[in-house]
Amino acid sequence: MNKKYRSVGRSIRKKGGVEKVKGDPVFAGDIELDNPLVLKVKRSAYAHALIRNINTEEALKIDGVKGVFTSKDIPGVNLLGIINRDQPLLAEERVRSLADGIALVAAETEEAAQLGIDAIHVEYEKLPAVFNPVEALKDGAPKIHAKGNVLFTRAVLKGNADDGFEKAYSIIEKEYTTSAIEHNYMEPDAGAGFVDEDGCLVIYASTQNPHYDHKELVSLFALEDENVRIIQAATGGGFGSKLDLNVQGFIGLALLHLKVPVRYVYSREEAYLATAKRHPFTIKIKTATDRDGRLIATRVRAVCNTGAYGSYGIAVASRSAVHGTGPYSVENVDIEVKCVYTNQTYCGAMRGFGAPQMALAHESQMDLHAEVLGIDPLAIRLLNGLEVGSLSGTGQLLTSSVGFKDCLHAIAPYYEEAKKSWVSTCSTPFKRRGVGLGAMWYGIGNTGVQNPSTARVTMEPDGTVTVFTGCAELGQGSTTVLCQIVAEILGISPDEISMVVGDTRYTTNAGATSASRQTYISGNAVKDAAESLANVLLTEAVNRLQVPKNTLVLENGEVTTTGNPDCGIGIAVLAGRIHDKGGVLSWQGYFDPETVPLDPKTGAGVPYATYAFACQMAMVEVDTLTGEVTVEKVVAAHDVGRAIHPENVVGQICGGVAMGVGFALMEKFEQGKTESMKDYHIPTASDVPEVVAIIVESEEPTGPFGAKGVGEPALIPTAPAVINGISSALNYRIYDLPASLERVLEASIQAGHFGVQEE
Amino acid sequence: MNMNYVRPRDLAEAFAFLAENGRDTTIIAGGTDVMVDLRSGELDTRFLLDISRLDELKGIRLEGENLVVGATTTLSDIYHSELLTQYAPALQKSAYNFASTQIRNVATIGGNVAHCSPCGDTVPPLVIHETKVVFSGKKGERRIPIEEVATGPYRCFLEKDEIITAFILKPVEADFADFQKIGRRKDLAISRLSMAVMVDRDSDGIISSMKFSLGACTPTPHRMTAVEEFMTGKKVTCELLFEGGKLLAEKMIEITGRRPSIIYKEPAVQGLFVRMLYPVV
């Protein structure tokens, strides 16, 4: 990279960072409204039942209760779902899980709302329920949706797997399982709203997706676009679960009928009960190598449990199938992932969309192959790793920005050192140390479907710049990154740019803040708009400076000619002149990554325009007497294309590792048992290892300044690295997540480490 | 539903209040259990009697032969007490991994014992110090051995008009004392199992006396005298520790029966026993 950037690549102060430290941003639960009513949802008493009758009369008589609503009060289409519509806002004739809402109460106080809920009488006819997806696939299993229990199947086929296994030197076949995971964002779901003087429903929401929320509400209530306005409130984390319509629909329903301010803040218990989880997977995988360790075939049969509704289940199944090979070149591929309905709480998007689950399988397999062949885990990854010119499982030719091996090389010195001097210097008997690797690839953006972003960049005649973007900022830093990109193009300081973010009245659709897509896709959209604006500024400057356009640059708030810094003109002057002439100073930008939809039978296609790559190494110490595991250190190398804001990238990596440690060692959501953080353990600061983050920049030609994404990739390699670390410490492998005290101690006993140690 | 908060000025006022309203009253000290139970709806009470600011219930001191710990002494006080470092290090250590700093700053030892959770971390150390718990009320006071305070999980021997005012420990400067616990994560975790021990050895390294208590595994706390007797008079080796741990697991199962969690707890109890006493080898 020879060009010196002024904004891009610098860890500038986060937009709104100072305000956040001072406590200024207003979260949805803190929005001040005039005497808002509080809302509460009556949820199902059964995991599967028909509703015979809902009696709300008693509830309506309760002091302070202002309204009780059921599905009958929903004037539009009572179905939610961004990918497939199968989830009613409020149940009609059937409930499919304990999370299902049946009626909504609006009341003056929390107490009255609760009394109202208790006073609603629902007559059910209980139906047999099924919780295990394998059971749900059997003939005669309770049918959860009219179309049957299979939501979606994604196959990825390449070459001939049977031939591959025929020729193989070594074949390993195993089964892996992962647990349902609660996102556990710091801020439980919340929203508040009122009806403005034009009759528009104005809703502040904690969301990853204001423009989708808007679309859903318009459809639910059969309203015109302009009659719904969603404003993203300051949002305290989402991790995928705030892609769903959690409280927004209920707020809208109450506003529609009552026309007075309302608010709804989930308790932690309600967020646990009623919002999406990470899909638990059962993965059967069979992989084969030749004598040298080259992967020649992989066959995967995986089932993921989407619970009662689709939510983002189709995306999870599709992405996990595409990523089933891992970041490796495999000649013969036969992958099938089925996404199955059950009566569990629905599962949806969570950081990685199925790729973290799949990574446990492919990364464990890599280590197993290495062991059988007597080669090093790093070497086998280098041997098989994707590179420019590789063909993916979907037959996509990778043409650029494949920094996978760079990541492996970046890890190598730490890895060799840890193996040489750390593993053997274990401080106490009854502890064993191991070093494990986990690798991943991750397609940026949605899988084989259009997922454009739009944005507007506007300059006032006095030269001040405003960026309008629908891109939800969740604390990850997208607003800052988008600002940096515009600042770079326009040659001004990021401080001079105002950002208008996530307000459907003023911003246009940027798609969801998910799939690690915003830096790449919305980054390109703002870049496109800023370039259009830059172009008119430069054109105007040609007039003034009388030099060819290709010698002009935007720098320090001026247009100057290269090589002659004295000859320049301020952009404010140019903006004024353009304005006076009736020129355009407000430009819309657009970007949609080029993809080719996947063939429904073979999965062939180009699911993503670009991929992120990573490898992490975990240094793990296992207490062989108790099953306690300490992750001492994680070294994480991530190819992000280009780090627009390096500190943000490091932040994502550290957070991803923390979350990955939870996925690996302790997190497990069990419906009916797990109520809140009292019985669901996420890592504390003491559980999180030291993280050494290494940024690898293999520039993506279609990315804004070469950038790709890192949000989800940060998490994906951690759990397999920890599991491989435990396996190497114990010489015994764990195939099921989480690697709890029980599983690790059992492994230690099975491996013969529980007992008197010989010095 | 309607709850009143009462803060007595002194202990006498608290006793008087309880004598009259004891049946409808819940004592609150740090509130780290009470508030959780109120929110979940498990607890419904007319009065909350806040004893957390009564000076008479605070402090750690030596009184003659006894080490006295006031009931509203916080876990943070225990964490920092030099007297405890000297005379009851296992009790002090139970504060190290107790909840988090914020909880320790308000949570009290009295609340920990009175709550009668099988997982209370201060209990095994109190057991090995042969603690007498002082129950006081308007009618007077009685001293109950720590092992008898819990009549079952979350059931306290306390009468409705009584307050725990203090803990009377036998101060011991043992050769070796420790408390250890296993939780599902490194901090802010309820004990899956815990144990406290004190060991004295003679000049040949033979165990001359041992006191041992197991926590979190049995419904109420237990001093494991069978294990103490087995270990006493022997020289500590790794093999002996594994044997002692095995006996401990057997004794635990005698009390609890074979519940599903035993699959983990049986080896883990043995493992933790070995790990804790290994420094003695």
Ligand SMILES: Cc1cc2nc3c(=O)[nH]c(=O)nc-3n(C[C@H](O)[C@H](O)[C@H](O)COP(=O)(O)OP(=O)(O)OC[C@H]3O[C@@H](n4cnc5c(N)ncnc54)[C@H](O)[C@@H]3O)c2cc1C
């Ligand atoms: C996040 C969190 C983490 C925790 N971690 C741990 C842990 O690691 N280890 C552990 O052991 N516990 C833990 N606990 C439980 C709790 O903090 C302890 O049991 C604590 O010691 C209770 O003390 P308190 O003063 O807060 O009791 P309170 O909540 O005030 O009272 C608890 C009970 O004791 C009664 N009571 C209190 N004082 C007296 C008295 N003097 N006389 C008679 N009755 C009395 C109350 O009526 C009530 O029934 C945790 C709790 C939370 C919320």
